Amino acid sequence: MIPVNIPRLSGNEKKYLNECIETGWISSEGSFVSRFEAEFSSYIGQDYGIAVSNGSAALDVAIKALDLEKGSEVICPTFTIISPVQSIVNQGLVPVLIDSNLDTWNMEVNQIENKITSKTKAILVVHIYGLPVEMDAILQLAKTYNLKVIEDAAEMHGQTCNTQKCGAFGDISIFSFYPNKHITTGEGGMILTSDEALAERCKKLRNLCFEKERRFVHNEIGWNYRMTNMQAALGVAQLEQIDDIIERKRAIGKRYNDLLKNKINLQLPLAQTEYSQNIYWVYGLLARTEAECSRIQKELNQLKIGTRPFFWCMHEQPVFNKMGLFKSEHHPVAEKMARTGFYIPSGLGLANEEIEIVADSLIKIVSNG
Numbered sequence: 001m002i003p004v005n006i007p008r009l010s011g012n013e014k015k016y017l018n019e020c021i022e023t024g025w026i027s028s029e030g031s032f033v034s035r036f037e038a039e040f041s042s043y044i045g046q047d048y049g050i051a052v053s054n055g056s057a058a059l060d061v062a063i064k065a066l067d068l069e070k071g072s073e074v075i076c077p078t079f080t081i082i083s084p085v086q087s088i089v090n091q092g093l094v095p096v097l098i099d100s101n102l103d104t105w106n107m108e109v110n111q112i113e114n115k116i117t118s119k120t121k122a123i124l125v126v127h128i129y130g131l132p133v134e135m136d137a138i139l140q141l142a143k144t145y146n147l148k149v150i151e152d153a154a155e156m157h158g159q160t161c162n163t164q165k166c167g168a169f170g171d172i173s174i175f176s177f178y179p180n181k182h183i184t185t186g187e188g189g190m191i192l193t194s195d196e197a198l199a200e201r202c203k204k205l206r207n208l209c210f211e212k213e214r215r216f217v218h219n220e221i222g223w224n225y226r227m228t229n230m231q232a233a234l235g236v237a238q239l240e241q242i243d244d245i246i247e248r249k250r251a252i253g254k255r256y257n258d259l260l261k262n263k264i265n266l267q268l269p270l271a272q273t274e275y276s277q278n279i280y281w282v283y284g285l286l287a288r289t290e291a292e293c294s295r296i297q298k299e300l301n302q303l304k305i306g307t308r309p310f311f312w313c314m315h316e317q318p319v320f321n322k323m324g325l326f327k328s329e330h331h332p333v334a335e336k337m338a339r340t341g342f343y344i345p346s347g348l349g350l351a352n353e354e355i356e357i358v359a360d361s362l363i364k365i366v367s368n369g
């Protein structure tokens with residue numbers, strides 16, 4: 001079996017984890033947590049890091065911390081994992097969806113300005129699969145219309161947009177450290193910001209909104225979204241290897257591109273844009289039809305090669321439609337991506353021979369169709 005992802009834990013992970021066990025520091029009070037927060041935030045280029053239990057938790061905290069008035073509109077992509085949109089809805093805010101760009105698979109930046117109203121208070125950017133959203137354009141819009149920028153960089157650890165790292169642009173940004181992300185803590189996430197007051201607010205929200213004056217007296221409701229010292233120990237060890245990790249991810253993507261280019265009639269991921277080189281968080285492809293997409297995945301799975309379908313659009317989610325959201329909306333590019341897109345094994349545990357096997361199998365399956 002060649003699964004879509006195998007994590008790589010080949011540095012100091014065991015050593016640091018043993019330290020947690022030997023010293024008894026296993027809760028969120030251990031010193032790896034603050035060390036991971038400091039090292040990761042400084043690596044990305046923000047002043048403060050707030051480690052939490054996962055990326056979705058980071059979004060809950062980040063969005064609540066901004067204290068936007070209920071009913072405010074937040075612009076975001078329809079093509080995304082549900083986490084950011086669920087956090088928007090849970091805070092009583094209104095998600096306003098944007099279609100995708102067929103080349104980069106990211107939110108179509110040109111469509112944002114038309115959707116801005118007097119109720120718009122933020123743009124939530126999600127960098128998708130390997131290429132970042134063009135942040136210059138987003139920052140310009142945010143400045144013109146006085147909007148907050150929330151950056152979901154859960155798939156972009158170490159990726160750059162022009163000269164800055166993804167996650168460095170947002171008023172508030174988030175990362176996930178799930179095992180398929182570039183660096184992992186098993187489960188885990190982090191919020192980044194350079195606004196001290198916002199950072200303090202996030203720390204409070206992650207820890208049940210305990211007050212400093214009298215413990216167990218609460219003025220507000222938060223969550224227990226704390227990260228353990230054991231998770232942070234993994235994070236510190238993983239961050240030490242991030243340059244190698246990024247290089248390997250790019251090498252996997254490039255190898256697939258070389259093997260598949262001109263050999264199959266599917267759309268391959270774009271290798272670069274003017275502002276970025278693809279980091280290939282996952283190696284995705286677009287089939288020509290929905291039927292071809294299912295056939296290829298089924299036949300790869302029969303050969304014990306793992307695949308995953310692309311995200312499903314937010315405007316077509318039964319849960320949101322039942323809430324009366326996005327009822328008659330259409331976003332044709334994102335709909336096409338959701339129906340024809342899939343990704344193939346591209347995790348850090350993938351061997352070079354496995355890349356060849358996957359590419360060969362894919363070429364055969366596509367040409368037999």
Ligand SMILES: *Cc1c(COP(=O)(O)O)cnc(C)c1O
Binds near residue numbers: 055057083126178
């Ligand atoms: C993985 C991911 C998340 C969620 O992270 P979890 O740690 O799994 O909760 C959020 N946004 C994006 C874009 C992701 O890829």
